[in-house]
Amino acid sequence: MTERVVPGRADGLIxxxxxxxxxxxxxxxxxxxTASGAFTRSPARARTGYVLxxxxxxxxARVGGGRWGVAEREVRRAAAELNAVVMDRRDLVRVGPFRGAPVPVPEPEPELDEETPLRWRWRVAGELGEPGGPGCGTRHEDGRPCHLAGIDWRRLLVEHTADGTRRTWWLPRGVVRLLDAAEHAETRWLRAARTRETGTAVAEPPSRPRRAGDADGRRATSPEGPAASPRPYGKEFEGQLYSVLSRKPGIARKVAEWVCAVCGGEPAAVLDHCHEHGYVRAPVCQSCNTRERPDHLYANDVRVANRYTRLFHTDASDWLRHWHRCTGCRARTTLPLPHLAAWTAFIACRPLRPTHRAPRGREPCGTLRVSWTGSQNAPRSCLFTxxxxxxxxxxxxxxxxxPYREAAERFRGWLAETAPAVAAASGPDRLDGLPAQPRPVVVDPGGEGLGLF
Structure with a gap:
């Protein structure tokens, strides 16, 4: 049934x-x-040396005569792995649209774990016509919709309509995680390929965004004259509720008068706040506002990727100071639940993470994921896995x-060692006026009631 390539030239290939x-x-x-055309239709990349x-x-592999081949045994292995996937079609995750946002595009300095041509969320958003998306640009030239890693995702898509007007799209959680795994595998493959080509490891991104200015730290000027310099943020909004402040006239224009309170290198664009307690943190730039969000958040778990190196290691003092601008987090000496969960996996459980042999020594095994049962509203029953x-x-x-309480205690000890000034400003003696119970974690992290960050 299979058309094989020239025998002896590429044994085992079809x-x-x-x-x-x-x-x-x-x-x-x-x-x-699954979909037909897994090797021959976009976004397959057979002519670049691999497919998902x-x-x-x-x-x-190129086998001559302008033809490409693939090992039959590898196709069978991939099919066996996919057939072993168990999926509950009722367990859904929202994949768009999110609050009328445009299709996501890579940041100027993307995280290594997000360097992937697949970008399945971007492709789904574009094909479904999300505002600002490329629309039919992600369709095959004959008008048929694209597959994703050989999966016919359209047969699994669920559309919900609210009030007869607003549409939202959902995919089963098992497929969402499968496509996330495909992006991760593609990233590792491309990184290894670049390493083989150059003979050097891929460099890590810089520890903080590049600051705008010259060697003396002065902001550059334009030919027409000096540019307006946003001023550093102090404590102008400390203790104010976002629900009240965001409704004041002209607040968006006022935010642009500050420089980002985290990186200090870009003008602020949004007013960041703690959704768990409701307090304003500080004005931040778009890049920092995106970086602060947990990576690949589902209903009750997060994937802990390279971005946490900045949040909890290289730039930990800046981020801890920023998070504790929230009166609630500062008073309780804690972090919002998803951040505390990510910290537990990335820092507290680091000695437990196994390693594997690699060309340049040993590297950590796989990717960490942390899930939780319960919520911060019932700390005795909340458990991180x-x-x-x-x-x-x-x-x-x-x-x-x-347990949540043990994770919180470990975080307090680590905070005192990592950022003593931040720890000194925190404590249980500042609970006056705080809400008796923080907001619960919402099931839909992409909905209007975003309550996790």
């Missing part, structure tokens, strides 16, 4: 057209529906289960 048919045939009975099949990267995803050896290990 053409990409044959691989398309094999992929559909092997996965016909699986829980996740589910969460697996399958290498391709730290696990490892994307393990190179195929393992999925539970590293630790940490």
């Amino acid at each position: 053409t990409v057209d044959a691989a398309d048919a094999l992929w559909v045939g092997l996965t016909a009975g699986g829980a996740v529906p 099949l589910g969460s697996r990267v399958v290498a391709t 730290v696990t490892v995803d994307f393990c190179p050896a195929g393992e999925h290990r539970v590293l630790a289960q940490v």
Whole structure:
């Protein structure tokens, strides 16, 4: 049934057209529906040396005559992995649109874990016509919709309509995690390929955004004259509720008068606030406002990626000071629940994370993920579970289960060592006027009632 390439030239390879048919045939009975053209239709990248099949990267090779081939055994392995996926079609995650926002685009200095041509959220948003999206730009030239890593995601899409006008789109949680795993696998493959080509490891991004100005620290001037310099933020909004302040006339224009309170290098664009307690933190730039949000947040878990190196290591003092501008977080000497969960996985459980041999020594196993049961409103019953995803050896290990109160105590001790000035300004003697109970964690992290950051 398969058209094979020239025997002896590339033993074990089949053409990409044959691989398309094999992929559909092997996965016909699986829980996740697959699409034809997994090797030959966009966003497949067979001519660049690889394709994504589910969460697996399958290498391709040129076999002469302008044809490309792929190992049949690798297609079968990817199909077997996909067929083993268990999916509950009722357990849904919202994938757009989010508060009328435009299609997400990469930041000027994207995190390494987000360097991937797949960008499945961007592609889904564009094809479904999200405002500002490329629309039909993500469709195949013959008008058929694109697949994603060989998955026919449109057969799984659920559309909800509120008030007969507003539409939201949802995918099963199992598929969302599968596509996240595909992006992660593609990122690792591309990084390894660049390392093989250059002979050097991919450099980490700088520890903080580049500051605008000359060598003397003075802001550059234009030919027409000196540019207006935003002033540093003090404590002008300390203790104020965002729900009240955001309704004042001219507040957006006033925010632009400050420089970002975190990086200090860009003009502020938004007024960041703690959604858990409701207090204003400070004006920040768009880049810092995005970086502060937990990576790949689901209903009750987060993936702990490279961005936390800045938040909890290289720029920890700046971020801890920023988070504790919230009166509630400062008084309780804690962080919002998703941030505390990420800190527990990234810092408190670091010694427990296994490592694997790599070309340049050993590297941490897979990617950390931390989930929780309960909420901060019932700390006795709230429990963090730290696990490892994307393990190179195929393992999925539970590293630790940490009660919320224990995690909070560990954080207080670490805060005193890492940022003594921030710790000294915190404490339980400043609880007057705070809400008796913080806002609960919302199920839909992308909805209008965003209550997690």
